Amino acid sequence: MQTLNDVHQQFAEYFAVPDLKPYAWLLSKKLGEGHICLHLDKIGELPATLPAGYSLPSPGAGRLKNSPLVATNGRDDAPFVLSGNRLYLQRYFRYETLFLDRMYAFLDTEKSLLPERLALLEKHTDLIGQLFAPPAETVAGDETTDWQLAAAITGVLNNFTIITGGPGTGKTTTVAKILSILYATEPSLKVALAAPTGKAAARMAESLRHTKLELNPSTIHRLLKWERDTPYFRHNRANPLRYDVVIIDECSMIDVALFAKLLDAIGPGTRLILLGDKDQLASVEAGSLFGDLCQSQEKMNFFSEERRLLINSFIAVKERQIPAQYTSPANNHPLFQHLVELRRSHRFTGNKGIGRFSKAVINNDVGVLESFLQPGADEQVVIDDAYDDALFEKFISGYDAFIAEPDIHTALQKMNNLRVLCAVRDGAQGLYAVNKRIEKYLHDKKRIKVNAAFYENRPVILTRNYYEHGLFNGDTGIIRPDAHGQLMAWFEDSSGQLKQVLPGYLTDAETVFAMTIHKSQGSEFNEVLVVLPKQTDTALLTRELLYTAVTRARQKVYVQASEAGVLMAAQRFVERASGIAYRLGANESGTFSTI
Numbered sequence: 001m002q003t004l005n006d007v008h009q010q011f012a013e014y015f016a017v018p019d020l021k022p023y024a025w026l027l028s029k030k031l032g033e034g035h036i037c038l039h040l041d042k043i044g045e046l047p048a049t050l051p052a053g054y055s056l057p058s059p060g061a062g063r064l065k066n067s068p069l070v071a072t073n074g075r076d077d078a079p080f081v082l083s084g085n086r087l088y089l090q091r092y093f094r095y096e097t098l099f100l101d102r103m104y105a106f107l108d109t110e111k112s113l114l115p116e117r118l119a120l121l122e123k124h125t126d127l128i129g130q131l132f133a134p135p136a137e138t139v140a141g142d143e144t145t146d147w148q149l150a151a152a153i154t155g156v157l158n159n160f161t162i163i164t165g166g167p168g169t170g171k172t173t174t175v176a177k178i179l180s181i182l183y184a185t186e187p188s189l190k191v192a193l194a195a196p197t198g199k200a201a202a203r204m205a206e207s208l209r210h211t212k213l214e215l216n217p218s219t220i221h222r223l224l225k226w227e228r229d230t231p232y233f234r235h236n237r238a239n240p241l242r243y244d245v246v247i248i249d250e251c252s253m254i255d256v257a258l259f260a261k262l263l264d265a266i267g268p269g270t271r272l273i274l275l276g277d278k279d280q281l282a283s284v285e286a287g288s289l290f291g292d293l294c295q296s297q298e299k300m301n302f303f304s305e306e307r308r309l310l311i312n313s314f315i316a317v318k319e320r321q322i323p324a325q326y327t328s329p330a331n332n333h334p335l336f337q338h339l340v341e342l343r344r345s346h347r348f349t350g351n352k353g354i355g356r357f358s359k360a361v362i363n364n365d366v367g368v369l370e371s372f373l374q375p376g377a378d379e380q381v382v383i384d385d386a387y388d389d390a391l392f393e394k395f396i397s398g399y400d401a402f403i404a405e406p407d408i409h410t411a412l413q414k415m416n417n418l419r420v421l422c423a424v425r426d427g428a429q430g431l432y433a434v435n436k437r438i439e440k441y442l443h444d445k446k447r448i449k450v451n452a453a454f455y456e457n458r459p460v461i462l463t464r465n466y467y468e469h470g471l472f473n474g475d476t477g478i479i480r481p482d483a484h485g486q487l488m489a490w491f492e493d494s495s496g497q498l499k500q501v502l503p504g505y506l507t508d509a510e511t512v513f514a515m516t517i518h519k520s521q522g523s524e525f526n527e528v529l530v531v532l533p534k535q536t537d538t539a540l541l542t543r544e545l546l547y548t549a550v551t552r553a554r555q556k557v558y559v560q561a562s563e564a565g566v567l568m569a570a571q572r573f574v575e576r577a578s579g580i581a582y583r584l585g586a587n588e589s590g591t592f593s594t595i
Contacts, residue, residue: 102263106160143344151340168347172207193217198472200522235265251276256287292580353380420514454503461512528553532561
C-alpha cells in the first residue's frame with residue numbers, strides 16, 4: 001500500500017470521485033494557508049503543482065455541480081459546497097453563512113430602534129459636546145474631520161458597528177465615549193468587553209483605566225464560557241449572552257469559526273461594536289473576516305446626506321465636520337453607515353517617523369521606503385541592512401532594566417518597555433535562535449544565570465490558555481522567587497494586580513526576550529527591534545507583517561533587514577479567499593439554526 005506524505009493528498013484521496021480529487025487537494029492546501037474557500041476563477045494563478053496522477057478536468061469546475069459530494073445550497077450534508085465560483089468545505093461555508101445571517105439580524109433589528117435612539121442623542125447634545133471637545137492642536141488635511149465623533153454616533157444608533165483605525169487613532173477612547181453616552185441614559189447598562197487573547201484584553205483594560213468606567217475585559221473564550229476539550233461554548237443561540245452592549249477589540253486576530261460562534265451567542269437586540277486595524281495581520285487560523293468586512297465597500301466613511309448633517313449638528317467647529325464629499329446619495333450595501341475608519345493618529349504623524357514609514361509599507365510606497373533606507377534618515381525608524389551585532393547587543397542590553405529591578409510589579413512593566421520581534425521561528429533570524437542568542441549574551445554578561453528550564457528572571461509567554469489559573473495564551477510573565485525563595489511565575493492581570501503560579505504548572509510557555517510578530521499583536525512597547533530573515537523569498541514576509549511589527553513601537557523601531565527584504569515585504573500582501581465581499585454585495589446570507 002502506498003504511503004502518502006502529503007496531508008492534502010491524504011485528504012483528497014478520501015473522496016472516491018476522480019474529478020473532485022484535484023479540487024479537494026487545492027482546497028485543503030488553501031485552508032492550510034488561511035483561506036476559507038477555493039476561488040475557482042483564480043486556479044490558473046496558483047503556483048501549486050498538482051500531485052502525480054491529478055489533473056483538473058476539462059471543461060473545468062462545471063463538473064463539480066453534478067457531483068453527489070458537492071452541494072450548491074449549503075443546506076444538505078454534502079462535504080463540499082459550491083457557492084458562485086467558490087468551493088468550500090461544508091463546515092466553513094456554514095461558518096461564513098452563520099456570520100452573515102447573524103449580522104443581517106442585527107441590521108434588521110436596529111431599524112425599528114432608530115427613532116428612539118435619535119431622540120436619545122438629541123437629549124445629550126451638551127454631553128456629546130463635552131466628550132468631543134476640539135483638540136488644542138490641529139492637523140492639516142483630511143485628519144481634521146472628527147471621525148471619532150462620527151464613529152460614536154454610529155455606535156449609538158446601530159446594533160452592528162465596525163470601527164477601524166491604525167495605532168493611536170483612538171478606537172478604545174471612542175468606545176469609552178460611546179459608553180458614556182449610553183450610561184447617561186441607562187445607568188444599569190450591562191456591558192461586556194473582550195479580545196481574542198489575554199494580552200489584548202489586558203491592553204484594552206489598560207486603555208480604559210483612566211476612564212470612570214468600571215469594566216474588566218476578558219478573552220472571547222472566557223466570555224462565551226468555553227467547554228473544556230470541545231469546540232463548543234456554553235453561550236450560543238439557545239443560551240445567549242445577557243448584555244446590552246458587547247465590544248470586541250483586536251478583531252483582525254479572530255478566525256471565521258470563532259467569529260461565527262461569537263455572533264451566534266449575541267442576541268440581535270444587543271449593540272455589537274467590533275474594533276480593529278484592518279491593515280494588521282489576519283488571524284492565524286482560517287479567515288480574515290474583519291479585513292473582508294472593512295474592504296467589502298469601495299470607500300469607507302460615507303454617509304447619507306441626512307446622516308452626515310445629523311453628525312455635523314454635534315460638531316461645533318466647521319473644520320471638524322464631515323465634508324459634503326463623503327455623501328453617498330444611493331447606497332444599498334448592507335454595511336453602509338455601519339463602518340467608520342479613524343484617520344487621525346494621536347501617537348504618530350503622517351509626515352515622519354513610524355507613522356510615515358508604516359503608511360509607506362501598507363501602501364507599498366517605494367519612494368518613501370527607499371528614503372528611510374538612507375543612513376540617519378529618521379530618528380524614529382532605523383533600518384540596519386548590515387544586521388549589525390553592536391546594534392543588536394545595545395538594544396538587548398536594555399533588558400538590564402527589568403532584571404535589575406527588585407520590585408516584581410515594576411520589573412514586569414520594564415520588561416514590556418522593549419521587545420525583539422521575529423518574522424519566523426526557524427533559521428538564524430528565527431525566534432528560537434534569537435532567544436538563544438539573547439540568553440547567551442545576558443548569561444555571559446552575568447545578567448542572568450541559565451541553569452534550569454525556569455531560571456530566575458526568565459521572561460515567559462504562555463502558548464495556551466490556563467483557565468484554572470486565570471491565565472491565557474499570549475500572557476507574559478517573569479520568573480522570580482517569592483518571599484520564601486521559591487521560584488514562581490509572576491503575571492499581571494487585567495486589573496493590574498500581580499498573580500503567581502508555580503512554573504511547573506505552565507507546561508506550554510516559551511522564553512520571550514524575542515517573540516513572533518504574530519504573537520505581538522495586541523501589545524505595545526516603547527522600543528522594538530524587528531529581525532527579518534535574510535531570505536527575501538520567505539512567503540511570510542508581507543506588508544501586513546512588517547506593518548504590524550513596526551506599529552508595535554510607541555517611540556522607536558529598529559529593523560534589521562536588507563533593502564530587498566523591506567521592499568519585497570511591502571510588495572507582498574495577504575489576500576485570503578472568502579465569499580464575504582461577494583455575498584455582501586449580493587445581499588446573500590442563508591439560514592442555519594446551528595453551527
